[in-house]
Amino acid sequence: MDIDFEAEAKHFPERGRVFEFLAPPPNPALNVDKSVLLYVESLSVAFDGFQAINDLNLYIGDGELRCIIGPNGAGKTTMMDIITGKTKADSGVAYFGQTIDLLALDEPAIAQAGIGRKFQKPTVFEGLTVWQNLELAMAQERDFLSLLNAKLTAEQIINIEEILELIGLKEQITKLAGALSHGQKQWLEIGALLMQRPRLLLVDEPVAGMTHQEMDKTAELLRSLAGKHSVVVVEHDMEFVRNLSAGGKTVSVLHQGAILAEGTMAQIQDDERVKQVYLGE
Ligand SMILES: Nc1ncnc2c1ncn2[C@@H]1O[C@H](COP(=O)(O)OP(=O)(O)OP(=O)(O)O)[C@@H](O)[C@H]1O
Numbered sequence: 643m644d645i646d647f648e649a650e651a652k653h654f655p656e657r658g659r660v661f662e663f664l665a666p667p668p669n670p671a672l673n674v675d676k677s678v679l680l681y682v683e684s685l686s687v688a689f690d691g692f693q694a695i696n697d698l699n700l701y702i703g704d705g706e707l708r709c710i711i712g713p714n715g716a717g718k719t720t721m722m723d724i725i726t727g728k729t730k731a732d733s734g735v736a737y738f739g740q741t742i743d744l745l746a747l748d749e750p751a752i753a754q755a756g757i758g759r760k761f762q763k764p765t766v767f768e769g770l771t772v773w774q775n776l777e778l779a780m781a782q783e784r785d786f787l788s789l790l791n792a793k794l795t796a797e798q799i800i801n802i803e804e805i806l807e808l809i810g811l812k813e814q815i816t817k818l819a820g821a822l823s824h825g826q827k828q829w830l831e832i833g834a835l836l837m838q839r840p841r842l843l844l845v846d847e848p849v850a851g852m853t854h855q856e857m858d859k860t861a862e863l864l865r866s867l868a869g870k871h872s873v874v875v876v877e878h879d880m881e882f883v884r885n886l887s888a889g890g891k892t893v894s895v896l897h898q899g900a901i902l903a904e905g906t907m908a909q910i911q912d913d914e915r916v917k918q919v920y921l922g923e
Pocket residue numbers: 689690694712713714715716717718719720721
C-alpha cells in the first residue's frame with residue numbers, strides 16, 4: 643500500500659489533535675475519582691472443585707504499570723479471563739473505576755468499556771500486511787471486506803501511522819504479518835489492541851520466545867503506554883519483570899489463586915514466602 647503520509651496529513655485540518663490519539667477517549671461512565679482503575683475484591687472461581695481463584699484482592703491504579711508473577715497454575719490467566727468476561731466468577735466483585743460492574747457485563751461490553759487483552763500466543767492475521775492488520779483492528783465489528791475497500795480518512799491514516807511508530811514497525815507496513823519475526827508479531831498484536839484505544843491493557847506473557855533485544859524493546863513499549871493507560875503484565879521471565887518494574891513499580895505475586903506478596907521487585911525477591919513458592923517449583 644502506497645500512502646504519502648505527509649500529503650494526507652495536509653488535508654487533515656486538526657493536525658494538533660492527532661498527538662492525543664493514543665490517549666483513550668473519555669468514557670463518561672468511567673469514574674476514577676479515587677485514582678483506582680481496577681478493583682478486584684474477594685474474587686473466587688472453582689473448576690470441578692479446584693479453587694483456581696481463591697478470595698483474590700487486587701487494585702490497579704489509574705495509569706499504573708503492574709507486573710504479576712507466579713508459578714504455573716497460580717491463576718494468572720484465569721484472573722484475566724474473569725476480568726474480561728471470558729470466565730464467570732463464583733463470588734466476589736470486579737469493578738472498572740468506581741461504577742462499572744465488570745461481572746455484570748459480557749465480553750464485548752467489557753472491551754467496549756475500555757479493557758483490551760492480549761493473549762499469550764500472537765493472533766495476527768498472517769495473510770494480511772502489517773498495515774491491513776491495523777486497519778482491520780480499527781473496525782468495531784470485524785467487517786473485513788467493506789473495511790479494506792473503504793477509503794480511510796486522513797485522521798485514520800495518521801492514527802495507524804502513530805501506532806506503527808510506537809510499535810516500531812514503520813518499515814514493515816507492506817510486509818505480510820506471517821513473515822514477521824515472533825517479536826514483531828507480538829508488537830503488531832499490541833498495536834492492533836491499541837487501535838481500539840483501551841484504558842486498561844491486560845497482557846499475558848508477552849515475551850515468551852523473544853530474543854533479549856526484543857524483550858528490551860517490549861519493556862520499553864509497555865512502559866511508554868503507562869500513564870495514559872493502565873497496563874497489567876503477567877510474565878515468567880524475571881529479567882524482563884525486573885526491567886519492566888524498574889523505578890520501584892509494584893509487582894504482585896499470585897499463588898494458589900490469591901496474592902501472596904506485593905511490593906517492589908527488590909522486596910519481592912527478599913520475601914521468604916515468595917522464595918518458598920519458587921523453590922518448591
Ligand atoms: N476452564 C478451565 N477448566 C478447568 N480448569 C481450569 C480452567 N482454566 C484454568 N483451569 C485450571 O486453573 C488453574 C489455574 O490456571 P491458569 O491458567 O489461570 O494459571 P496461570 O497462572 O495462568 O499459569 P501459567 O503460568 O502456566 O500460564 C490451573 O490448574 C488450570 O488447570
